[in-house]
Amino acid sequence: MTIPSYQECMKPILSFLSDKKEHTVKEIDEHIAFVFNLSDEEKQQKLPSGGAFLYKSRSNWARVYLSKAGLILKPKKAVFKISDEGIKLNAGSSVTNIDKDILMRYNSFKEFIEVSRVHKEKASHPNVTVESTHEDTPDITFEASFNQINSALADDLITEMKNINNYQFEQLVLDLLKAVGYGVDGEIRVTQKSRDNGIDGIISEDKLGFSKIYVQIKKYAVDNKVSRPELQTFVGAIAGLDGKGLFVTLSDFTEGAKEYAKSQHLVLINGQTLAKLMIEHNFGVSVKKVYEIKVIDSDLFADYAN
Template identity: 40%
Template sequence: MTIPGYQEFMYPFLKILSDRKEHRLQELYVLLAKEFNLSEEDIEKLLPSGNQRILHNRIGWARTYLSKAGLIQIVRRGVFQITDEGLKIVNDPSVDQIDNKFLMKYKSFQTFKQVNKDNNQPKSEPSIPSETRTPNEILEQNYNTVKDEIKEELLEQIFNCSPAFFEKLVVQLLVALGYGGSLTDAGSAIGKSGDGGIDGIIKEDILGLDMIYLQAKRWRDSVSRPEIQKFAGSLDGKKARKGVFITTSVFTEGAKEYVRLIEKKIILIDGKMLTELMFNYNVGVTSENTFIIKRVDLDYFEE
């Protein structure tokens, strides 16, 4: 039997969770394979890269989309539970399948798919019917979808770690961005009581001609102006002119306006930018596959 597409797994996935118990992803691999009467040969089939089973990949994406729509919740890594909204869907006799079109009625899913509020079309597909997209357009869209999922997972992993780990992470990120040379002499995480509101320090260059002070807030709530003012005051205590304030959440408009008005140079990095930098500079991520797009070299064929 052909392995179903990831959308076909969505409703059976949700139905299994309708007992309101916690379920592990490994358990769902087995149950959904039985649901569709997949053979051992089907179950063992791999993606072209050879790094993952097709079945696991498709069930994983079904789980991601259900989670983004708020129909299931992640209890902890690899463990899921149905939400009240998900249970409502399962108990609705008029619903017997779930796909992306169905999930688009949920605002959280629209946000995940980067819906343009003006035309209600995904930004990555502006008014382009799927059948007219080029292979390059499809590849780029799928790459961005995978990237967004990884960035979401990065944030969850950060929240699962200790505050001390997060402070070290931001120092490592700045080193990866090119500040200070090697990690050994570039900077250090401070993170002690009495550190004066400073969580880390890093050399601006390999010679240490200037120092940059760091503040790291592993928060889910937004960071407002008073927090930035405290950080600016901490820089005064260090006779410092430059600082980087990093958070896993977002900054209020008041906080952004404050750093534009003061003389000191304070860079604000929110959760979205943090995970973007981590992704681009390979902090907390590792490469799995590399696809190279080639074109015909017309110059080569010139006689």
């Protein structure tokens, strides 16, 4: 058989996970190879870039899309299990194949596509190579795919951060702030836990310490949003300290908390923003491959023409 597309991989993956057990990426990839009866030669076929194996790359993107739709969960690194929504969809007798149209029924997937979209109403699909559609120019398609890759990487970073304890998470956030460039000479003071009054770090913005940023960090579960009362407590803790407030969480903030933060000039960083900062500043990530998009040097040819 030919190597399946990422869309063709989605239904077999969901069915494989329907036993409600946790399965590793290796087990899922082996299942795809078995279902599609891939030969040894087909399993060794790589992407044109020479990186990952082609069928594993497509299996990976199938998992990313299923995860974005909320049909499968990633409890820890390289491990997946089916969600309640995934069980419902897999049990439906009318669903024999899963494609993007079916995934678009889920709001979380729609949001993912919207975030990935660049200047167009439809984002491109990752496949063997980045190909343009009738609507998109190649550079727009390339950038949309790049955004999708980073979105998937952000999810992986959040999964990694879930697996460290609260104190380790606080240190990670403070180290990230140093990497971003906060603190005089990269110095950020960590408060003592016994008497921090809800303040986990203090950033001096000048060498004499006249201007400070007070940081509170909460490693909440993704479904446990920070509410307005928690921000009010933080504001109370820094009142009279003559500084700014920064509240960081691995989860998110309620709408009430966001409105309150605006009125108090608090800066809020949620899990997605935190992951994006890590990617932007190469913190906790490494560069896998660099692509250069080149254009004609018109000045050089103009010199020759003259």
